[in-house]
Amino acid sequence: MVLDPSSPVGDGTVKMVEKPTGEPERETWGKKIEFLLAVVGFAVDLGNVWRFPYICYRNGGGAFLIPYLIMLIFGGLPLFYMELALGQFQRCGCLTLWNRICPMFKGIGLAICIISTYVSWYYNTIIAWSVYIFFSSMRSRVPWLDCGHSWNTNSCYSFNTEHSNMNNTSIAIDWSNTSHQSPAEEFFELEVLGLDNANGIGDVGGIKWSLTICLSGVFVIVYFAMWKGVKSSGKAVWITATMPYVVLIILLIRGCTLPGSWGGIKYYLSPDFSLLASHEIWVEAAAQIFFSLGPGFGVLLALSSYNKFTNNCYKDALVTSCINCCTSFIAGFAVFSVLGHMAYNQEKEVKDVAREDVGLIFYRLSGSYRIIIREGSTFWALLFFFMLITLGLDTTFGGLEAICTGILDEWPWLRKRRELFVLGLMAYCFLGALATTTYGGIYVVQLLDNYGAPVAIIFVVFLEAAAVSWIYGIERFSKDIESMIGHKPGIFWRFCWGVVSPVFLLTLFILSVVFPQTPKYGSYVYPPWSLNLGWVIVCSSLFFIPAYMVYKFIITPGNPLERLRAMTIPEEVPKHAQEVIPVYL
Template sequence: MPKKYVLNTDSSNNNKFPNSHATAEPEPPASVFTISDGEVAGYHINQDPFPLASIELQTANSSEGADDDDDSEDDEEEEEEEEKSTWNGRFEFVLSVLGYNIGLGNLLRFPYLCIKNGGGAFLLPYFLFLILLAVPLYVLEMSVAQYSGMTPIRLFGNIAPIFKGIGWSNVITCFVLNIYYSVVIGWILFYLVNSFYVPLLWSSCKNQWKDANCFEVNRTAPRPEYVTNCSEYQLFDRARKTVTETFYEKYMLDISSGVEQWGGIRWQIFVTLLAAWIIIYLCVFRGIHSFGKVVYLTVLFPYVALTTLLIRGVLLPGSREGILYYLTPDWPRLATLTPWIDAAQQIFWSLGPTWGALIMLASHNRFSNNIYRDAIVTPIVCSMTAFLGGFAIFAYLGNMAWKLNTGIDCIFKSGPTMAFIVYPDAVLNLPFPQIWSVIFFILLLTLAVDSEFCTFETMYQCLADEFRILKRRQWLSKLIMTIVSLLLGLPMTTNAAHYIYQLMDWYHVTLLSFVALVEVICFAYVYGSQRIRKDVEVMTGIKMTKAWDFYWRIPLLAILAGLLIMTLVSHKAPTYGNYQYPPGAIVFGWVLAATVVIPLPVFAIHSLLQQAYCPPVKYNSKTEAMRTLVTQTEEWHIRIRINSDGLVK
């Protein structure tokens, strides 16, 4: 029996889209139309393309009697929940994508990978994979998301039900990231608060938290002899510790001897973690309307701060040598697999394809937004920002190496070591170090919270699509999710915090290339690469070349498969200086990595069993029932027709 739908033509809703207008053919009764077999009948809407949010649909109850009024009220409440908000402007979307992409990995990890893999030579595989991996995946994800207006679980569940697990994989990826990434935000807040002390607490060993092995570097003049043995300055690999290392390990973390030694909760770290989640919640509790405004500050400020730090850095003695060290290529390094694997993994880690956030962000676009342009420009801008950040970082590292009269490779490390040990040490060489320390840690804070906003909102919207009750009180649902995430992060407020963080960060995205592989199969083969090109043309008027079909179907899949194999073959267990993680910790890491891919077979098997033994509708044959698992659902066709053409008879 055809379903009845009611078209809401309330003038207040139409004011959102003043260019749209409807004409009935013929005069319809009571604004009712019917949908049968995925087709829409009754109304013909003559208008420019507009997003699904411009009209509201509600299922008319087919039952009669006294319950109709109550059911109608329930339908109206559901209709209000169903309305999908859109960005107030294109720049909100672009800035949100940039904020999601330009995270700590770009500023702290990218320069380290350049040094590890041949300096300027690393730029070749990095920008090559930017074009070969990031841009094609961005075009795939963002185009389909904008065309459908759906978030990951709903999108994959309707585009091909057997691939619904991809959406759940996105949720788990974001969920795990939120837990340990918020801890880093807490550490940043800890350093930011301590940046206001005069003198800076990490400038001297003469503090209550001092260690017997703490030593201070003479910063009044460069060392007379050039240190060629990096072991004297190699972080974590010697008994003696610089004051910044001691501050990080003893004062902030009071780090234990191993991952098994948790100790107790450190109250100052718990307070900063709580503050981090309060900031995150206040920015996302109203959805994209709240953080859509926040990104104007949190995305634009890093560019101002980076430029300021770069200008100050290049004026320091030794900065030229630091920048040259950053850019000078060591081409023989490219003869090994390591630079190529690191470059591809950096693309997945820093640009975040297959995490679900890009789909969530693009699903809130207006239908006619030029998504093809945005999908190409945003990853390129992000990568160029990482490249710019490298100049600023290495200018200060060059000055630090000049003071110590040693090589940059002796002092440079990645991740938290770079943020909380190397740079705090570098600012001690500057006049008014408090100012530069505050600027740097505010920069890190804005970079980190932008990424956290997007992954948290992705997780919420996916779950809200599956469990509609979460939409009734968005602020309360997000508050509960915030509290749960905070509680799960408590182990990283103990003395084993750094070990747990490193394990989660090391293994979390190890198997994302497999998720990307399955996603490309779903988009390019099941949905169809030709349909994606047509979708882009419908939305933007841009005709994509057929070369995209070939690339998505063969080379992209081959690159992802090769990357997965090389990642598994070359994988090494993490270490922390001389500390080796026990077997139990390694097992935990691989279990964590597996949680990202487990939803793929679980939901595929569930779909197969459901269609085989208890299908929701009756089919003529088992073959027909199974075919529906790799075809678009009725909801997909309805929403797409509404999104693209309005209601067309």
């Protein structure tokens, strides 16, 4: 249905008329479990075993859990529920949705597509690293067990009480010497990345073709999982969403049996309350919640739009968000038990055994897991990195599906050529990701990880919450939910949507702009021009929000006040809606 042009703007009501689109009936998930697995698979990602532990480590272990839980209850969970309900009721993607909520905010959908593109440029490269290491582990002895390989330097030493350098000379190690590097660290930086051929983000060197081949393999898998829509991706998630839990539980049990593991777990659970006075820990907690649960990325809108109309999205929101956050919490035990063991071996404090960057999950954990696995190193390495691959694939399915659903719903004629459209999208994202497969690609990854999504997504989710709650109306939104599940949301949800979540989000966005986080990798210091480039990346997605408002204002007829009023009135209602609720200006 669309706005009837014969209805005078400003008379207090809007009359809706049927829109003769001739669109085919929207496909739905084959089984309810496929939807749940897709949502869990998207939400439970590398961020749970990479980003969450590394942010915990950077913020004093258990101290981070307090703002994390607060942001979950008052920010992440209500918005997670909101997006599932919006997608299921409106049955469309992140672009068309705003025609039915508040047309002036359609730029939010464009911003979401840009943000998802940036994430695809570096996130799939992280999966490619795992693919590279996975295949490198297919030998009788994994290559990061010891030194003596072609990529090792004279600074290479293993974790044993006595260690061997390239010349196999037995020596005792003084771990206070920061020049020492583990075999895993050198394997990751020198063999996987080829970092010795780059001189920072200003000179990243050429493309490392072995990584490029791995990246192309990732995109091929993603393509064949997505080319038929939810019919194909719904089958893929049976493996990609369940396998990581099997591996994670096994690694958790083994990690907790290691000598010194309790020291790491104690560090993980012991909060330093003085850190709570820092704005940084709150900003990072919010960013982690939104990055993990995924409100604002358009994925929840896309996935839930293929649900049946009467599906209980409220129960889905509670179950899937709790599974996601519990997974992060459990993964923390697995990671910190290993860090505790590393600290025990090196006679260090837990806070001193690992660096605070993206390499934590790769060379620190792969290096320490070789202590865990001893004789079965190859099998366990393959299992561990297969877990990382499946974790990453689920999330990239969701992120790219958000773009696909948004564009295909906005231009339905493209659905007849979905296979070609998805192929074009994969090619575009692959070309954009090539910069991250250079020898210095990890510097690009850190830059994109810092600026591509976290800051912009907080503002996007703020505008989304504000538009739904303050313009579309909480009461109307609650009636939409009632029509699907039989009852309205409770006062807690309505209060969070209307007051708590928008205020929190706006405050966090202001803090993240006034006190920005700078990217880091080891001791490398990013030059000022690269930080300016980072803010250009942030603004490049947010730019579409005011730009579309201006465009909409120009093309809307009437005087300025009439235009502004018309821009806040839904232009469409979903064709499955049983009745149209009057819209009061």
